[in-house]
Amino acid sequence: MVNVGVLGATGMVGQRFIEMLENHPEFELTTLAASSRSAGKPYSEAANWYLDSEMPESVRDIEVVETDPSSVGDVEILFSALPADIARKVEPRFAEKYIVASNASAMRMEPDVPLVIPEVNPEFLDLIELQQKNRGWDGFIVTNPNxxxxxxxxxxxxxxxxxxxxxxxxxxxxxxxxxxxxxxxxxxxxxxxxxxxxxxxxxxxxxxxxxxxxxxxxxxxxxxxxxxxxxxxxxxxxxxxxxxxxxxxxxxxxxxxxxxxxxxxxxxxxxxxxxxxxxxxxxxxxxxxxxxxxxxxxxxxxxxxxxxxxxxxxxxxxxxxxxxxxNTIRGAAGASILNAELIKEIIL
The missing domain is CATH 3.30.360.10 (Dihydrodipicolinate Reductase; domain 2)
Structure with a gap:
């Protein structure tokens, strides 16, 4: 199992990530990050659950942490549901160490950041090596489209x-x-x-x-x-x-x-x-x-x-x-998760 986390965990797309990662056979959701007003609270208190499904019991008692690389702990992949303006500032900081599978638009058109639909252009993942070389990162960012x-x-x-x-x-x-x-x-x-x-x-x-x-x-x-x-x-x-x-x-x-x-x-x-x-x-x-x-x-x-x-x-x-x-499954959370599954299969 690969330990994963969600950035922007209290928003609607963040909740889709949580819903889709529940009982995932390859990913163990261990970290939920959000804004400072949510940090320190159990997820059940920090989030107003918007989806038709019930909030998974497995996340209710997870303590929400700050959206900061020093706070996320032992994870390998982070799914980003951050707003674009915040993502542009913080995703590169996470990518210095972690794999970031991002749904945000901020980094999509950067020349060394793969923008990927796995059925369409999986070969774009070859840009990861160039990205790490260009930026001096141990991790990397892969994005999904709009x-x-x-x-x-x-x-x-x-x-x-x-x-x-x-x-x-x-x-x-x-x-x-x-x-x-x-x-x-x-x-x-x-x-x-x-x-x-x-x-x-x-x-x-x-x-x-x-x-x-x-x-x-x-x-x-x-x-x-x-x-x-x-x-x-x-x-x-x-x-x-x-x-x-x-x-x-x-x-x-x-x-x-x-x-x-x-x-x-x-x-x-x-x-x-x-x-x-x-x-x-x-x-x-x-x-x-x-x-x-x-x-x-x-x-x-x-x-x-x-x-x-x-x-x-x-x-x-x-x-x-x-x-x-x-739009929030194939067009957002599900797209990032499928990207991460492909990364796990052919890169990790």
């Missing part, structure tokens, strides 16, 4: 592997949990839709191309097609929905695209990693699916569901579909 980017890129990967993509347009309908428990006031979202999420469109447009790029002698060369994103907040608790429009350079048969999606597997599936979904992308035939309430929890929330896969007659060599992915 929640909406993960769902989109998982569905693009099997298409990208088989066709030349010219451009991608994506319009998102994102759940309120993506902003944290207190992120969107109820009076702002009930009976409403908010057509702006700060920084989200830029993340989708840059991270997607980065993830589908090539690692060339320690430098990531982004994929060469265009991505245009429009992001919106909707009154759904969990589960991001995305409408995706793709122009290809090549002619295609829709059945071949569907087969590529349905049969797509990556390194986590081949290695049988604990959190890896059997099928990262699940394709449905129903006209009215996927829907977040009905499909977000597929394969424990780690699979992305695709529906309404069809040709787009308005543009030559074009197709479109709708996807649903669980």
């Amino acid at each position: 929640c909406s980017t993960i769902a989109l890129t998982l569905t693009l990967k099997p298409i990208y592997d088989n066709y030349s993509i010219r451009r991608v347009y994506v319009s998102t309908m994102q759940a309120v949990s993506g902003a944290g428990y207190s992120g969107v006031p109820s009076m702002a979202i009930l009976d409403n839709l908010v057509p702006f999420i700060g920084g989200e469109e830029e993340k989708m447009e840059t991270e997607t191309l980065h993830l589908l790029g090539e690692l060339d002698e320690g430098v990531v060369r982004p994929a060469g097609f265009g991505v245009s994103a429009s992001c919106h907040r909707v009154p759904v608790v969990d589960g991001h929905t995305e409408a995706v429009f793709i122009e290809l350079e090549d002619e295609f048969e829709l059945k071949d695209v569907r087969e590529a999606m349905e049969t797509f597997q990556g390194l986590p599936q081949k290695l049988g990693l604990y959190s890896a979904p059997e099928k990262p992308v699940v394709v449905m035939d129903e006209e009215n699916r996927p829907q977040p309430r009905m499909d977000r929890d597929r394969d424990g929330g780690m699979a992305v569901t695709v529906g309404r896969l069809r040709e787009d007659a308005a543009f030559e060599n074009s197709l479109r579909y709708v996807l649903v992915g669980h």
Whole structure:
């Protein structure tokens, strides 16, 4: 067993980490870190539990510690659910000694920090050696992408592997949990839709191309097609929905695209990693699916569901579909945990 900890343990994503690490066969959760106002308290007193599940008994009496490398004790991997502004300051301090599997955006686009979806670009973990050399660290940081980017890129990967993509347009309908428990006031979202999420469109447009790029002698060369994103907040608790429009350079048969999606597997599936979904992308035939309430929890929330896969007659060599992915599981905590499982399997 590998001892692990969670940074930002009292927030919503921190709670998802705790929920998913309960009874994990390879990771033993021993350390919970949060702000100074929570430090010194049992976790049950420090945290207001937001999830539908019960707070695991195994963490209720763990004393919360300060978010400081001197406080975390005997751990090997730290999962970071910290806000970006705090993560940028403290994650490098932890990485001097520990492995940091981060969900924060702060370090994602640093040239020597791997931004990884294990089914898409596991080879980017080769940047770890360069990162340690550049920064003089004994540990390292590995990041996962933005929640909406993960769902989109998982569905693009099997298409990208088989066709030349010219451009991608994506319009998102994102759940309120993506902003944290207190992120969107109820009076702002009930009976409403908010057509702006700060920084989200830029993340989708840059991270997607980065993830589908090539690692060339320690430098990531982004994929060469265009991505245009429009992001919106909707009154759904969990589960991001995305409408995706793709122009290809090549002619295609829709059945071949569907087969590529349905049969797509990556390194986590081949290695049988604990959190890896059997099928990262699940394709449905129903006209009215996927829907977040009905499909977000597929394969424990780690699979992305695709529906309404069809040709787009308005543009030559074009197709479109709708996807649903669980934003705080596959798009956040589950993504970091799967990264850590891959690191344990091929590096530790």
